[in-house]
Amino acid sequence: MSSSSSSRGRSPAARLTVNGVDHEVALRPDRHLLYVLREELGLTGTKYGCGEGECGACKVLLDGVAVRACQTPLGEAVGHSVTTIEGLAHGEELHPVQRAFLEAGAFQCGFCTPGMIMAAAALLARNPHPTDAEVRAGLDGNLCRCGGYLRILDAVERASRPPPTRGGKR
């Protein structure tokens, strides 16, 4: 590994689009997407859990597809649209998966929640009405050490239901 600051001048700059905002970042081989999001852009909603792509705490969307940011070289994210947990809601209006997690009380310590929500959002975008087995398979790369899997399944099931009609709400 080259030492940290000596290569600064030589690093090519690249444009990284995160949550609709363009950032100029140094394109260096030792920086994966997670590092840049957390350490350089201050987007700490995306979590470090293992660094080897086993826990899913760092999942973000790359053009709408869930990827593990700790396994994504920065170069692979450049030129694509990155969405993190901070960019999932529309202003104050939560994404249906975020709402469902709240309603189901689908977290304990909450540390796995951002990655879990991103994985579930990507799953539902691809398959709006998954079976229980499809949800389990789709989220199997995400760990919850508090063991809150049943509540998470409940949340994803809630989010996959058709939205309630607004008739009663005037």
Place this chain on the structure above:
Amino acid sequence: MSPSPPKVVPFDLLPPTQRPYFDRFGNGLVVVLAAQGPGPSGWGAGGPPHGGAWIHIGEDGKARAFTGKVEVGQGTRTALSLVVADELRLPLSAVELTMGDTDVCPWDMGTFGSRSMPDAAQHLRLTGTAARDVLLRLAADHLGVGPGEVELVDGRARPRGKPASSAVAYGEVVKGLRRIDLVPPNTQPEPPSRWTVAGHPSPDVGSRDVVTGARRYTSDLHLPGMLHGKVLFPPTSGAKLRQVDLGPARAIPGVVAVHEGELVAVAAPTLLSAIAAVKAIRAEWEAVDQPSEREVVDYLRSHPAEGEDFWDVLHHKAGDVEAAFTRAPLSLRATYTTAYIAHAPLETHAVLAAWEEGRLTVRMGTQTPFRARDALSDALGLPPASVHVIVPPTGSGFGGKHAAELALAAARLAKAAERPVRVVYSREEEFSHAYLRPMAVIDVRSAAEKDGTLTAWEFHVLNAGSAAARPPYRVPNQKVDNQPTESPFDQGSYRALAATANNFARESHLDELAARVGADPVDFRLRQLADDRLADVLRAVARRAGWASRPSSGAARKEGTGRGIAVGLEKGGRVATFAEVRVAEDRRLEVERIVTGYECGAIVHPSNLRSQVEGGTVMALGGALFEAIHFDRGRLLNPKFSEYRVPRFRDIPAIEVLLLDRPDLPSQGGGETPLIAVAPAVANAIFDATGQRLRSLPLTPDGTVP
């Protein structure tokens, strides 16, 4: 440099009536429950006074409550807030609970042992009761009526029976006051039958930040000028540092390196440069002799240690065990073991340390903030008042976050660098250098009448701890002891650690005895249980599970399915777990269904308790089925999630939770005891399915039944 007297004195170091409550939190009313001896649970006897609580009711009408307990995901922030809201007749949103901040909270020994509900909740409830009484009197004066004629509803006081328009808000009642009351002795809190907020469905406090990613855990925090720290660890457990050269690390721009006592560590402007710097250190280590995995049972047997802390030595004797064995028509002997396992909290250990004018502020995910403060002040030669520990939201603990070593490393680095330093373990460091749940070896010998009625019980525990070592069954002659041992690895607390091991041994052994005499496992237990509450839970679970009375199969069942049951009584909670398994023709094990019944007195926060029981069941399945640290002579061999298997979605069976509410009984914790009957229930179900008796946890490390 001699430390100058600190400007800030933590509240717990001042007498209750001399703390600057109002300078910190504004005018209002403060009611204080002074630090206590041991809490209602009896824990902490002989230690410093601890616990207690205080509540400040401000001109904004909010109640600020303070407890030394912390929230690490177990849900006590909401549960304890509900208690305060309940006593003060406030909506939950008007309660702000500060937890584990050593500058303003009561001294507390730590958040472990399922003490938050029996101790902290009780202290907050007493304080809330007393505060309500003072509020009533103040409101009566304000309204010009007698105290008996005032009622408190939803944060407002009004003359009884008068319209809401005549009500006055609490903030108005306490306006301009700087009044401190102590909780009078003999204060009687509300019985659970009169709870209006607690015991009812409630949302959790602060949830929105969790789903938006706005919640900041310690590992997310950043201060201006902050450096990233890394600690140099020995390559094998216990290895001694012989020589170290920090030169190559210091040659990296911006790197600060320290070597103080046992500590070798670096800090650097970026995490990547800190990693490069710690790798650049040249160190020579001298390994110490450590057992291999194959030798470890013998090692534990031959290395007894002095008891300390919860590694207590237990010697319990009743009746005449030897005589009973001589007389008994039936006896059974077996040894059970549990493996070293890791807590693996999803947020690894994280600390952010910063010095300001000789005072240290440490933000850290810890279950023991006051012990950390005291350990840091000792190690750094500072008065306790010069150390401030704050506990930000923490990505779980499970008993694994009790140590202060990493905080000391961060503090020393921050001092040397004269900048804030954050140290966050990598996953590999977390597995390798956070302490482990101890391995246990348990020798059991039982004697019984021909029908299986127990006459003698000998239970010798090595290294697990004494929790739940004594049987909840009627046995006239007993010898139960716990012998702590040396350990090749740092070992420590873990969610329900001793009770899990001891319950596994006892409930497996009971099942072996039941099978020997051809008894149904549920009837066998009901016949001999000494605790009616536990028997109630067992009956409820058997009913829900559709248990049909028959002895456990002594041979493989044709369909490959089996069912097992186990019970446990620990920390005031009663649990029974039913497990149904299928063993396929290729010997693959599938746990198909779990029913867990739990009773812990009056339920304070029902949905959270259910969540704890569900999560605890999942966590217990990991330790029951496949979790194990592998090692060779002091080196951990599987310090990664790709090599250390924890429960995933694919492992989760149908789980049904039965909560038995007992509003007539004091509330106990729910974070630990629900785990302790899972492993034996599964082991007993495997026996029922196959006739194979598995006596070591994990039961099926490679997923198959041998």
